[in-house]
Amino acid sequence: MFFRGEIGQMRQPDVVNDTFQDRQLLVYLPDGYGDSGQRYPVVYLQDSGDLIERNDSDVLMRVRDLATQGELPGFIFVGVESFDRHDEYTPFVYTALTYSEVFGRIGSFSGSFWFSGMIEWLEQRKIGGTGQRLYMNLGHAEGATRTNGQQWMVPNSKKVYDYLLQNGFTESTARQEIYESEFHSLELGVQYVLDALKWLYWSE
Numbered sequence: 001m002f003f004r005g006e007i008g009q010m011r012q013p014d015v016v017n018d019t020f021q022d023r024q025l026l027v028y029l030p031d032g033y034g035d036s037g038q039r040y041p042v043v044y045l046q047d048s049g050d051l052i053e054r055n056d057s058d059v060l061m062r063v064r065d066l067a068t069q070g071e072l073p074g075f076i077f078v079g080v081e082s083f084d085r086h087d088e089y090t091p092f093v094y095t096a097l098t099y100s101e102v103f104g105r106i107g108s109f110s111g112s113f114w115f116s117g118m119i120e121w122l123e124q125r126k127i128g129g130t131g132q133r134l135y136m137n138l139g140h141a142e143g144a145t146r147t148n149g150q151q152w153m154v155p156n157s158k159k160v161y162d163y164l165l166q167n168g169f170t171e172s173t174a175r176q177e178i179y180e181s182e183f184h185s186l187e188l189g190v191q192y193v194l195d196a197l198k199w200l201y202w203s204e
Helices: 047-052 059-068 092-098 118-123 149-166 186-190 193-202
Strands: 014-020 023-029 042-045 076-080 105-109 133-139 174-179
Touching: 023 047, 042 047, 047 059, 047 076, 047 186, 059 193, 092 105, 092 118, 105 193, 118 149, 133 149, 133 193, 149 174
Parallel strands: 042 076, 105 133, 133 174
Antiparallel strands: 014 023, 023 076
């Protein structure tokens, strides 16, 4: 299923390491980017882009293969280093829903909907009719053994999804996947990247 460059060799995707305002970036450019002159959708990822890290998974190889076959568009991926995950990771939801003209597609993998005030903030916002698409996933028992706010990961995620469906989103524009896992797992999350991209960009 992999796209091959030279016979007998599997060509690795082009990944560039860069910095912006002292923040490390990992940037993946699609095949032919420098010569095509076309525009590509940009996927921003937190945690330095660990969901597409080449040493941990074959996600980039499979994305490139599917783009070659016309099953996905070509993407630019930008993995952004976090300075402080507690200050930066959760507010992405606020940012994505506030700036719908910038972030048209949202992928929330084990999203921090347990964060204090998140549900109340969401209920005060006008979220319908933005044209956005939102994909959410998490393990069925994530946070269940925690004694802090994370114990509400699953209940709050379900509550957010139900609220979205009642306020402008539909099952065609919002999707929630709850998979079997009793803890937060990057390895399981990675398995859903391709499905999320296909649904966010092709299931219109």
